[in-house]
Amino acid sequence: MSFANYVWFAGVGTALVLSIGVLFIHEYLRVWKDHQAIAKRLQLKSLESRMDALASEANRAEGEKKKRLEERRRVLSMVYAQVKASPRQIQQIQLEDFKKVDRCTTCHFTVEDKGMVGQPQPYGGHPGAFLDWHEVQDFGCTICHEGQGLSTDYMQAAHKAIRIHGSERERPWPRGVQTKYLLQSSCGKCHLTKDVPYAPLLTKGRGLIEKAGCYGCHQIRLYEDQEKIAPTLDRLGSKVDRTWLLHWLNDPREYAPATGEGLVRSRMPRFDLAKEDILCLAEFLMSSKDEQSQEEPPSGGNPERGGLLFREIRCVTCHTVGNKGGYIGPELEQITTKVSRKWAYNWLINTHYFNPKTKMPQFDFTQEQAVDVVDHLWEEYGIDPLKPPEGFQEAEEALKLSTEERLTRGKKLFSDKGCAGCHPRSGTEHEGKTGRPLEKFAQMDEETLDWGKIDRFKIEPYVGNWVYMRLLNPRDLAPEGKMPHFALTEAEAALVALALLSDTGDKIPPKYLVEDKSSRYPRPPYPLPYGGVQGVEAQTAKEYPEPPGEFGRLVDRYRCRSCHVVFGKGGWVSTQPLDMEGSQVQEEWLRHYFDMPYSLRPILKERMLNLKMDPEEPKFFTEFFKAVSLDNSISPTLGSSLTVEEAQRGKGLFVKKGCRACHIVEGRGGFVGAALDKVGDRLTAGWTYAFLKDPQRYKPCAIQPDYGLTDQEARELTAYLMTLKDKGRVEKVSEHQQGRGGHEGG
Amino acid sequence: MKEDRMSIIPMVVFLSVTFVISVGAFLWGMKVFSPVEIKRAALPEEHPDPLRSALEKAANGLSNVELVGRQYYEAYCMVCHGERGAGDGFNAFNLNPRPADLAVVKKKGDEHLFSVISNGSASVGGTSLCPPWGKTLGEEHTRSIVAYLHTLGS
Numbered sequence: 018m019s020f021a022n023y024v025w026f027a028g029v030g031t032a033l034v035l036s037i038g039v040l041f042i043h044e045y046l047r048v049w050k051d052h053q054a055i056a057k058r059l060q061l062k063s064l065e066s067r068m069d070a071l072a073s074e075a076n077r078a079e080g081e082k083k084k085r086l087e088e089r090r091r092v093l094s095m096v097y098a099q100v101k102a103s104p105r106q107i108q109q110i111q112l113e114d115f116k117k118v119d120r121c122t123t124c125h126f127t128v129e130d131k132g133m134v135g136q137p138q139p140y141g142g143h144p145g146a147f148l149d150w151h152e153v154q155d156f157g158c159t160i161c162h163e164g165q166g167l168s169t170d171y172m173q174a175a176h177k178a179i180r181i182h183g184s185e186r187e188r189p190w191p192r193g194v195q196t197k198y199l200l201q202s203s204c205g206k207c208h209l210t211k212d213v214p215y216a217p218l219l220t221k222g223r224g225l226i227e228k229a230g231c232y233g234c235h236q237i238r239l240y241e242d243q244e245k246i247a248p249t250l251d252r253l254g255s256k257v258d259r260t261w262l263l264h265w266l267n268d269p270r271e272y273a274p275a276t277g278e279g280l281v282r283s284r285m286p287r288f289d290l291a292k293e294d295i296l297c298l299a300e301f302l303m304s305s306k307d308e309q310s311q312e313e314p315p316s317g318g319n320p321e322r323g324g325l326l327f328r329e330i331r332c333v334t335c336h337t338v339g340n341k342g343g344y345i346g347p348e349l350e351q352i353t354t355k356v357s358r359k360w361a362y363n364w365l366i367n368t369h370y371f372n373p374k375t376k377m378p379q380f381d382f383t384q385e386q387a388v389d390v391v392d393h394l395w396e397e398y399g400i401d402p403l404k405p406p407e408g409f410q411e412a413e414e415a416l417k418l419s420t421e422e423r424l425t426r427g428k429k430l431f432s433d434k435g436c437a438g439c440h441p442r443s444g445t446e447h448e449g450k451t452g453r454p455l456e457k458f459a460q461m462d463e464e465t466l467d468w469g470k471i472d473r474f475k476i477e478p479y480v481g482n483w484v485y486m487r488l489l490n491p492r493d494l495a496p497e498g499k500m501p502h503f504a505l506t507e508a509e510a511a512l513v514a515l516a517l518l519s520d521t522g523d524k525i526p527p528k529y530l531v532e533d534k535s536s537r538y539p540r541p542p543y544p545l546p547y548g549g550v551q552g553v554e555a556q557t558a559k560e561y562p563e564p565p566g567e568f569g570r571l572v573d574r575y576r577c578r579s580c581h582v583v584f585g586k587g588g589w590v591s592t593q594p595l596d597m598e599g600s601q602v603q604e605e606w607l608r609h610y611f612d613m614p615y616s617l618r619p620i621l622k623e624r625m626l627n628l629k630m631d632p633e634e635p636k637f638f639t640e641f642f643k644a645v646s647l648d649n650s651i652s653p654t655l656g657s658s659l660t661v662e663e664a665q666r667g668k669g670l671f672v673k674k675g676c677r678a679c680h681i682v683e684g685r686g687g688f689v690g691a692a693l694d695k696v697g698d699r700l701t702a703g704w705t706y707a708f709l710k711d712p713q714r715y716k717p718c719a720i721q722p723d724y725g726l727t728d729q730e731a732r733e734l735t736a737y738l739m740t741l742k743d744k745g746r747v748e749k750v751s752e753h754q755q756g757r758g759g760h761e762g763g
Numbered sequence: 764m765k766e767d768r769m770s771i772i773p774m775v776v777f778l779s780v781t782f783v784i785s786v787g788a789f790l791w792g793m794k795v796f797s798p799v800e801i802k803r804a805a806l807p808e809e810h811p812d813p814l815r816s817a818l819e820k821a822a823n824g825l826s827n828v829e830l831v832g833r834q835y836y837e838a839y840c841m842v843c844h845g846e847r848g849a850g851d852g853f854n855a856f857n858l859n860p861r862p863a864d865l866a867v868v869k870k871k872g873d874e875h876l877f878s879v880i881s882n883g884s885a886s887v888g889g890t891s892l893c894p895p896w897g898k899t900l901g902e903e904h905t906r907s908i909v910a911y912l913h914t915l916g917s
Contacts, residue, residue: 511817675891
């Protein structure tokens with residue numbers, strides 16, 4: 018053997034031993050070992066102190082409580098022994114349903130210990146009750162938190178999705194661990210409902226998508242079959258003032274009321290069009306005229322009488338005037354610059370002809386009344402006609418295009434900009450969505466996105482930031498892009514981005530999906546308690562047909578479903594669904610309610626409109642409700658079995674339970690619930706009993722809690738409430754009937 | 764044979780040097796890499812994250828649990844206890860006694876708050892005007908409200 022061979026042999030041997038040494042060192046020094054050791058030490062210390070606290074508490078306590086405390090201490094000491102005896106090793110959770118393995122608990126060793134909440138990471142316990150609903154053994158960690166579950170290395174586990182070292186970028190895993198609030202977007206993977214009770218930011222974000230109508234241009238999961246959000250543009254030429262339209266197309270926020278910000282202020286986005294384009298588009302839009310000639314409003318309306326009517330009907334429930342009022346309809350203070358007096362008059366007479374999908378009821382105005390209301394608006398809020406926006410006069414003169422050419426260019430703009438996504442207009446029904454589909458949004462690779470002016474090495478360059486900035490300022494990222502400029506606040510844009518990121522495109526086994534079984538019920542205005550959700554589902558499990566016949570016609574005419582749920586569908590502006598109305602209220606009360614509707618709950622801002630119905634219609638409604646809108650779980654005959662003694666005991670109960678905190682009785686009490694002064698004339702005994710037993714089952718949005726009353730207690734309270742009657746009612750009713758005539762109401 | 768005897772020496776030398784280096788490297792590595800912060804120095808640069816800061820602002824710095832609690836507080840409690848829990852809500856002035864200032868109640872601890880919300884203030888010997896919410900809200904909602912209360916007032 019030559020010397021050279023020995024050198025080779027020794028060299029290779031050295032390398033081998035060295036690499037084995039390095040391997041050993043590397044394995045020996047894995048960070049998770051240190052983490053697990055520290056976690057264990059901290060947990061044992063915390064368990065000791067908790068056990069000590071329990072022991073000293075148990076010493077002081079007696080009887081049943083002492084036993085309970087000792088039992089808890091015993092459980093803790095078992096946990097203690099278990100933790101102490103557990104060897105230092107890689108922990109792993111196998112998720113067969115999701116085909117995943119998570120080793121996060123190797124370092125996050127104490128995550129299931131609620132006593133460790135608040136410790137620094139990775140030694141903290143999981144906050145909240147989330148692990149009680151999603152057991153670690155079933156869901157693991159990365160289903161919600163993302164990141165690479167297999168890795169036990171901080172970096173490889175993708176605690177950050179994209180790593181930037183100077184100008185070098187590395188992406189160990191498609192999606193990194195979700196940051197604090199973005200975590201809520203993960204809830205949306207399985208919770209395919211618009212209301213996710215434990216993810217308020219996601220719920221808000223999904224609501225904003227609905228409100229802004231993003232689905233007009235984009236394909237978005239959960240928003241496949243939505244109605245267009247904006248009013249029809251048919252016959253626009255006969256409706257609006259051309260100068261106003263120029264302003265509106267130039268910058269909608271200029272016209273929108275100054276109160277509120279973000280989407281509340283204006284839902285119409287700004288398209289940043291050139292002046293010539295705006296002129297052409299306006300030409301095209303104005304070309305759709307009403308073929309039916311509109312009636313000329315008679316002159317000599319009485320604005321004062323109109324104002325009275327305006328207040329009587331409670332128009333401000335939906336319309337804002339003087340910075341006060343609702344947002345359901347358009348604000349009316351600047352209405353005179355937008356539409357002509359003639360159109361406003363015709364709208365009031367023939368509301369549903371102009372917009373068949375409006376939320377506004379078709380009132381039965383006489384010509385005189387309509388002109389009164391219009392003149393009231395024109396006198397109260399009449400302002401000088403608008404001047405064209407700056408530079409438009411010149412642009413108009415410089416525009417050397419024939420009408421024909423303008424129309425063609427306007428029509429092209431209309432479809433290019435995707436106007437038809439939000440506004441229905443005959444002839445544009447076939448037009449598809451102009452934006453890019455946003456399905457599987459979270460999977461988008463930041464490399465393929467256009468970052469425009471933004472230097473993506475200066476920010477965290479994931480798709481969330483891209484869409485957030487694009488929503489706030491679309492021109493920064495795509496100067497030539499189609500995306501218009503929405504009036505979103507920063508918070509709104511962030512919430513929309515969060516909601517969009519919830520579509521990860523991951524395959525979720527069907528049994529984990531939470532789908533909206535109650536899709537016929539739109540989202541209530543505030544979170545529902547558990548009982549409420551179940552109540553809603555119980556009702557919608559039945560298939561509801563559309564309201565039939567004459568009833569259907571009236572529901573459509575008065576647009577009851579803008580505020581109430583009728584036949585399983587409608588809005589939650591009122592907390593009062595009408596599907597059990599017949600079981601709920603007394604016939605006599607209902608018939609007269611329509612004469613002069615009032616808010617039962619003094620705290621509400623949205624009030625029932627005075628619909629000024631024809632006297633036959635309340636009668637019809639009453640008969641229909643009494644015959645059809647019934648719930649079989651409500652006893653129609655309970656009232657006759659209640660006794661005077663029960664009523665007396667009920668009175669005591671009423672005081673004892675503190676009902677007066679929310680309800681007014683005998684002129685005293687709170688403003689939260691319905692005033693109960695005359696409840697004996699209003700509600701049926703059966704309903705009262707059923708509602709007391711389980712409020713949210715019958716009214717999902719009711720604030721009244723379930724007191725857990727016994728059957729007897731509920732009977733007694735019902736008996737007492739039924740004695741609360743209006744003593745002078747009989748006389749009043751007869752007076753009322755004499756005084757009532759035509760549309761004068763009560 | 765002479766050749767063979769001579770050849771063992773370099774091998775022994777090489778192997779012992781290797782062994783010493785390995786042991787040295789091992790001990791050195793132990794010393795350098797032992798703290799948990801070990802790789803913290805190698806963490807990538809932090810860059811601004813506009814979406815994250817906007818969400819932070821939208822959430823008002825509350826945790827996810829507290830946000831859940833806020834929803835329910837605003838829907839069920841605020842009308843009497845007021846926006847900041849000072850007992851000055853819209854309905855407070857119809858009540859006698861007035862709703863409690865939650866900053867005071869809070870001092871009695873989480874378990875006390877939980878049982879007052881679940882079983883009503885009458886259950887702890889107070890007025891019956893604050894009803895038992897436990898059956899309607901459920902345990903988790905109630906716990907989230909308790910968590911949110913800690914963010915109110917001082």
